[in-house]
Amino acid sequence: MPLITFDGHQYDCHQGETILECLTRHGLLVASGCQSGVCQTCITKAVKGRPTADSQKGLKDTQVAQNYFLTCVCKPEEDMELAVADLSKGSMAATVVEKQLLNESVLRLRLKCEHEFDYVAGQFVNVKHPETGLVRSYSLASLPSDEALELHIKRVPDGRMSGYLHDETSVGDALSIDGPAGECFYTIKDLDQPLLMVAVGTGLAPLYGIVRDALKHGHRGEIHLFHASLAIPGLYYSDEMNALADQYEKVHYTPCVLHGDAPDGGKQGDIQQLVKSAIPDLSGWRVYVCGDPAIVNGLKQTCFLAGASMADIYSDPFVF
Ligand SMILES: Cc1cc2nc3c(=O)[nH]c(=O)nc-3n(C[C@H](O)[C@H](O)[C@H](O)COP(=O)(O)OP(=O)(O)OC[C@H]3O[C@@H](n4cnc5c(N)ncnc54)[C@H](O)[C@@H]3O)c2cc1C
Ligand code: FES
Known part of the structure; x- marks a missing residue:
């Protein structure tokens, strides 16, 4: 049973338990968000012992070299001693400059940062609750050249951060954010490669950034963007997406709903089936899938089986 040393005390870690679970079981309050190795809120440095390879996935080479790792996915294989990383160094204040509902449950927040914030379209930020310290991730719908950061926040029933x-929040309030993080973004590896983008709900946020980023980089291949929702009221940004499709012949936008009538210019049915019948052969395509984790994982599998290479499938599952 590995021993975890933290802040001068030793804690036994059960077989199969992560370090985050071990410390929480012993009554320690450790900052965490997604608890699945995505948001990087629980990043910590090992001062003794080697972190598992899994727990360093998605970290920068420089962080790996310094033994940083994610406690929520680290099931230690040996005794370890931890130092809590100073996350406050990466936090900054961002002022709410616009607050607007995009449909009955999705809020658009625009934020201005106190300092320059360097990110790539499609990445996400971690927002910290000012009173409880709760941390949640939200994807960036903006481009770095835009004046403000743009977030799309779906109201989750009884959701602590989305409710807050x-x-x-009001215009003028300051929020504490850190980041950016995430590997789901556009890269200029092949300007002619066709792109499939599938957004589930607020999964449109990162994809709205990524599609505009691809166009800004002069992407020449066809771009098909599907936006899936349960029903028409869950869709949003149809005008913005139709405007992009009007402006660029290569951009094709298909709003999709599971229930009720099909939206204008869109489709009704199961999103996996709709994508499959629209583009049966995805060999050579690059795929981006964002939003609800269960649907994202199913879509990734569907796209792989339709011929897309795993290395060409990028995703941001909104794990909760
Ligand atoms: C990388 C990443 C990017 C994300 N980007 C976005 C984004 O751009 N926009 C966005 O709206 N969200 C996004 N999320 C999800 C977001 O971080 C929160 O999980 C979400 O807002 C719920 O947090 P909460 O504190 O309001 O709910 P909590 O208080 O944590 O949960 C309340 C209850 O609701 C359930 N629940 C939580 N989330 C959901 C959900 N989505 N659907 C159904 N039930 C749920 C919980 O299991 C719990 O029972 C992202 C998540 C990740 C990991
Ligand atoms: S809580 Fe560990 S990465 Fe999100």
Whole structure:
């Protein structure tokens, strides 16, 4: 049973337990968000012992070299001693400059950072609750050249952070954010490669950034963007997406709903089936899938089986 040394105390870590679970079981409050190795809130440095390879996935080479790792996915294989990383170094204040509902449950927040914020379209930021310290990730719908950061926040029933952002923030308030993080973004590896983008709900946020980023880089291949929702009221940004499709012949936008009538210019049915019948052969395509984790994982599998290479499938599952 590996021993974890933290802040001068030793804690036994059960077989199969992550370091985050071990410390929480012993009553310690450790910062965490997604608890699945995505948001990087729980990043910590090992001062003794080697972190598992899994727990360093997605970290920068420089962080790996310094023994940083994610406690929420690290099941230690040997005794380890930890130092809590100083995350406050990466946090900054961002002022709410616009707050607007995009449909009945999705809020658009625009934020201005106190300092320059360097990111790539499609990455996400971690927002910290000012009173409880709760951290949640939200994808960036903006481009770095835009004046403000743009977030699309879906109201989740009884959701602590989404409820707070919908109901308790106002224009002029300062939020604490850190990041950016995430590997789901456009890269200029092949300007002629056809791109498939599938957004589920607020999964449109990163893809709205990525599609505009691809166009800005002069992407020449066809770009098909599907936006999936349960029903028409869950869709948003149809005007913005139709405007892009009007402006660029290579951009094709298909709003999709599971229930009820098909939206204008869109389709009704299961999103996996709709994508499969629209583009049966994805050999040579690059695929981006963002939003609800269960649907994202199913779509990734569908796209792989339709011929897309795993290395060409990028995704941001909104794990919760
Ligand atoms: C990389 C990443 C990017 C993300 N980007 C976005 C984004 O751009 N926009 C966005 O709206 N969200 C996004 N999320 C999800 C977001 O981080 C939160 O999980 C979400 O807002 C719920 O947090 P909460 O504190 O309001 O709910 P909590 O208080 O954590 O949860 C309340 C209850 O709702 C359930 N629940 C939580 N989330 C959902 C959900 N999505 N659907 C159904 N039930 C749920 C929980 O299991 C719990 O029972 C992203 C997540 C990740 C990991
Ligand atoms: S809590 Fe560990 S990466 Fe999100």
